[in-house]
Amino acid sequence: MRKDIDHVLISEEELQKRVAELGAQISADYAGRCPLLVSVLRGSYIFMADLSRQVQPFCQVDFMAVSSYGSGTVSSGQVNIVKDLSDSIEGKDIIVVEDILDSGNTLHYLFQVLQARHPASLKLCTLLDKPSRRTKPITADYVGFEVPDKFVVGYGLDYDELYRNLPYIGVLKPCVYEKSGE
Ligand code: PRP
Secondary structure (H helix, E strand, O other): OHHHEEEEEEOHHHHHHHHHHHHHHHHHHOOOOOOEEEEEEOOOHHHHHHHHOOOOOOOEEEEEEEEOOOOOOOOOOOOEEEEOOOOOOOOOEEEEEEEEEOOOHHHHHHHHHHHOOOOOEEEEEEEEEOHHHOOOOOOOOEEEEEOOOOOEEEOOEOEOOEOOOOOOEEEEOHHHHHOOOO
């Protein structure tokens, strides 16, 4: 697996430090409240696990799954809810937790869906932000790292369902996805 990685973009230590900072910032911003962290599966599962343990004193968690990419490297533009939330979000303070904000297509759609359910507030926390790729008008309220337009994997992010379990964010060698013809 390591041979497919061109270089480490964000180390395990840098990730842990930044996630702790984001958790502290959210804890301060939501002091006296109990935000509901909504993880968008599958890419955000590791970030969600780490971030939620840094939000003090209370938070709740729930999970959604959407699909937009298939196995390719470019968004299809089509978003489907594969798994919906378990409970109503009406009147709750929602923080959507994402691994990466790329074209913005997924989050733009998701925010319309969630806003229609009348939460008290709705914010976005993304570990990675690729603003150079944005085609939809959406910005994150909390950003871990701004990243260049490279194919990044690890810490939850995949290529063709592999590499999610890498402990760091790495740049995938182009030959890995070019050889699949995509
Ligand atoms: C990734 C990521 C976001 C979306 C961002 O999910 O988790 O949901 O793409 O891209 P966008 O801004 O261009 O819409 P993906 O569809 O790869 O599924 P996964 O979370 O299961 O890896």
